[in-house]
Amino acid sequence: MTASPTPTTAEELRGAGLRVTAARVALLDTVRDGDHLGVEAIASGVRDRVGHISLQAVYEALHALTAAGLVRRIEPAGHPARYEGRVGDNHHHIVCRSCGAVADVDCAVGDAPCLAAADDHGFTIDEAEVVYWGTCPDCSTGRSS
Numbered sequence: 523m524t525a526s527p528t529p530t531t532a533e534e535l536r537g538a539g540l541r542v543t544a545a546r547v548a549l550l551d552t553v554r555d556g557d558h559l560g561v562e563a564i565a566s567g568v569r570d571r572v573g574h575i576s577l578q579a580v581y582e583a584l585h586a587l588t589a590a591g592l593v594r595r596i597e598p599a600g601h602p603a604r605y606e607g608r609v610g611d612n613h614h615h616i617v618c619r620s621c622g623a624v625a626d627v628d629c630a631v632g633d634a635p636c637l638a639a640a641d642d643h644g645f646t647i648d649e650a651e652v653v654y655w656g657t658c659p660d661c662s663t664g665r666s667s
Contacts, residue, residue, distance in 0.1 A: 538590035554607030558624040620661035
């Protein structure tokens with residue numbers, strides 16, 4: 523038995539019901555190749571791949587890709603939105619209070635939503651979002667020297 527081939531970015535876009543454009547392919551690839559990128563960094567990465575793209579077009583594409591579940595938007599308190607390609611696994615994030623670096627943190631225990639609310643107020647909970655705050659190793663080292 524052979525494993526099914528990994529779908530191309532274009533096939534993923536089509537599968538999500540989105541029109542395939544060079545900009546969308548470049549944007550999705552940029553987000554997936556990056557590490558919790560902000561909009562400016564994404565726009566720069568797309569421009570490196572396909573040439574000019576307006577910031578408005580980047581925002582519109584990010585909105586479409588997020589709505590389709592191909593990209594995840596995170597927005598830690600006090601920080602601009604960032605985007606990542608790791609979707610569908612209900613992982614969490616840790617944010618450096620000093621430099622704003624963001625890293626993924628897997629759920630500590632159990633299956634999604636991995637945390638149970640003491641009172642769900644009648645909601646059907648399907649996701650828990652946790653943001654850990656601290657100081658990254660680079661900033662910790664900088665403080666101690």
